[in-house]
Amino acid sequence: MIFPSAEFDDAVASACHGTIAEETLTDLLELLRQDAAARDEYLWQTALHAHLAHAAAFLPIDLPADREPAGEKAGNPPLRYEMTGRAAWSSYALALAGVAAVAGLLSLVGFGFTGLTTTAKQPVAPSPVIARFGALDEVSWVASDAHHRSGDPIVAGQQLELSSGTARIDFVTGASVSISGPAIFEAQSGLAGRLTVGQVQVTASTPESKGFTIHTRTARFIDLGTQFNAEATADGHCWVDVISGEVLVHLAGSPASTNLRQGEMLAIEPGGRQVSVRIERGDETPQFCFATIEPPSDSDYADASQGKARTFLAGGQLMACDSDPEFSSGPVARLVDGRAQGSADAPLESVFFAQNVRGAFVFDLGQVVTIRRVNSFSWHRSRFVSDNQVRATQKYTLWGYAGDEPPSATEPSVSHGWERIARVNTDSFFDVARPLDRPAQQGCSIASETDSLGRYRFLLFEVHPTLAAHDNEVDHTFFGEIDVYAEP
């Protein structure tokens, strides 16, 4: 390859599009190593592409209209679309104005979040009133110069930043959104809002409010005539749980959608893998039946009967009760024996760490394999204390590593080379306020909306104690089985 040439331009373009052939890429990189002018031209062409592409990253992943068009699958834009370049660029400018507003706010409050304001993006034309403040319960706002009262209007594009308390927003369509601080929420239209961080509860019970959509950085949740909770955190992790009715979940950048029904919950990890975590309550029988998650299996890749993987402890200590061995944990191998517990309080058939320490176990799959999904199962109801089901909670972070020697598991992190696949906290999902809110038997399935969770040799389960703020019990999960579905 030489520079300048049509071949060079074609190679850079296909690199931008993600379609470059391996041989062409090798030639291009070799040219970039040798030719400074080619490097500069490559950087200019990729900068232009990136600028165009990432302008879109700051826009809501919206349909052109406020609501999903009838008869169209949500998330797929209509086949016929009108030119909206100017509008899109205006939106981009608005989005940048929003960022600038945040920056301005920073300089105003000097990182201190006292006081009271809402930040409105600079509109190019008067924005319509799309909602009004409803009940405001002990609300304090991020900045100090806002004095909102119930009934005050909210215009399209207005950003609400709560430090604490709960603010209800009543949209003109009949939808209502209760925002719990700390939160940053933008009221986008009568049928849409963007949750940057924080928690909301959405109720859309009128025909006009059907299709109300909450956008987060990594997904959008479309209300199909129902009530649901959604939460988003600083790094893009978000989750939704359906209180009643149905919610359609779309992951950013994916045409696929997932339908959630009453009682179902889904967490979405940030990143290109589009990892989702589904958590369900079991039927509290040794068969471990769930609504959609398959029961514990002896045919998964990591199962002991397959002879392909080994499991070992990489941190913490399993509970060992010398005075009464019946209350000790079973060995780590129990996790891959193809079955979970036979009863609700079976320590020896469970794997659990000693109290109040973080533990870790590793699955070495013997070679780098494509991980399709990971299922974990727990069951606990104390035979002594009827409302103690705390060991059913699953609270862990799943990490992956593709090399031959895994990095330290003491404090796994991205910077050490581990890739974080998913975070699980079933108490958050089940919104546990009282001990008996927590299902005694729980299943968790980690999967991807793309083809796989990734290719790894090692899976690290970093297990956290099940301390909950509202009860003082600190215990570790009774894991009954972990199934890893994978293929070479």
Add this chain to the structure above:
Amino acid sequence: MAGDAANRDVRSQERFLRLFLASERELLRYVAAVAPNADDAREIVQDTAVALWEKFDQYDASRPFTPWACRFALNISKQWLARQSRWRSILRDDLASQLVSRRMELDADIDHRLRHLQGCLEKLAAPQRQLVDGYYSRQIAIDRLAAETRRSAEAVYKALQRTRHALQKCIEQAVREEMAT
């Protein structure tokens, strides 16, 4: 005590989010030098966000956030590239670092050129603007764009390349005219 800790965590999240959002675009541009495909760049920047949040307690608030974040982005990019069989060779002879470093040197010049982008977008012919809007703003999949315009995916990619080329020429012309006045 638990409440104080929770409040600190919440404030820390808010502070991180604001700093990260303000830097995100810069990070995407920085990463694009070694991962030009937009989806790849977004994945790397998202992984960078996770790493930054993990280490946020080590961030020195007296220093600007973006350069600190860019150092993480470079490391995460290299880890990501090492996992891609196709792109792995960009790490040989430290080409990835060279590209990123040169990209930073060209930053002011590229920013200057990109100030003319809006005007040049407006000069595009309607079908080209429609293509830019569909592919970049609406992020419509290439197969769908191809079906809509009754062309092959390859033809749509080629049309996108030509459109960018037209924008590039227009911008360079605008810069020349600006310098002449």
